[in-house]
Amino acid sequence: MDKHxxxxxxxxxxxxxxxxxYRDQKWPLISLLQEVQEELGYIPPEAIRPIAxxxxxxxxxxQGVISFYEQFHTTPRGKNIVKVCRGTAxxxxxxxxxxxxxxxxxxxxxxxxxxxxxxxxxxxxxxxxCFLAPSMMVNKDYFGKLAPxxxxxxxxxxxxxxx
Numbered sequence: 001m002d003k004h005x006x007x008x009x010x011x012x013x014x015x016x017x018x019x020x021x022y023r024d025q026k027w028p029l030i031s032l033l034q035e036v037q038e039e040l041g042y043i044p045p046e047a048i049r050p051i052a053x054x055x056x057x058x059x060x061x062x063q064g065v066i067s068f069y070e071q072f073h074t075t076p077r078g079k080n081i082v083k084v085c086r087g088t089a090x091x092x093x094x095x096x097x098x099x100x101x102x103x104x105x106x107x108x109x110x111x112x113x114x115x116x117x118x119x120x121x122x123x124x125x126x127x128x129x130c131f132l133a134p135s136m137m138v139n140k141d142y143f144g145k146l147a148p149x150x151x152x153x154x155x156x157x158x159x160x161x162x163x
């Protein structure tokens with residue numbers, strides 16, 4: 001199963017298999033959540049009870065950890081995560097325009113995912129690449145010194161929305 005495809009029902013059997021590998025570990029929750037998310041592309045709400053049971057925690061404790069860390073997501077996300085920097089250097093050098101054009105190209109707002117599940121658009125306070133401002137990331141790839149004409153070709157490297 002493609003971990004980035006939205007499914008009607010999460011594979012609870014697969015979640016139980018992952019949970020079983022962490023049963024006798026002292027502090028497995030973060031690693032377990034990371035593995036579930038890596039496998040499914042997100043942590044479905046239906047996974048919280050089996051994870052809580054397997055770790056000896058209350059469901060509210062598991063949900064608390066999921067909601068505390070920004071790295072965890074409870075809704076399906078796109079195959080490609082586009083992060084546009086909102087830091088000061090990027091802002092001063094045209095970051096708002098970059099974000100506007102990326103939104104137009106993808107047809108989604110911040111936090112949105114394209115209907116084909118290919119892209120999710122996020123903004124971040126800083127990518128730590130001020131010398132490349134304005135900048136963005138797609139998955140683990142950085143792109144800097146961005147100008148509007150570059151954006152479409154960058155996004156096309158990852159497949160256009162609708163593909």
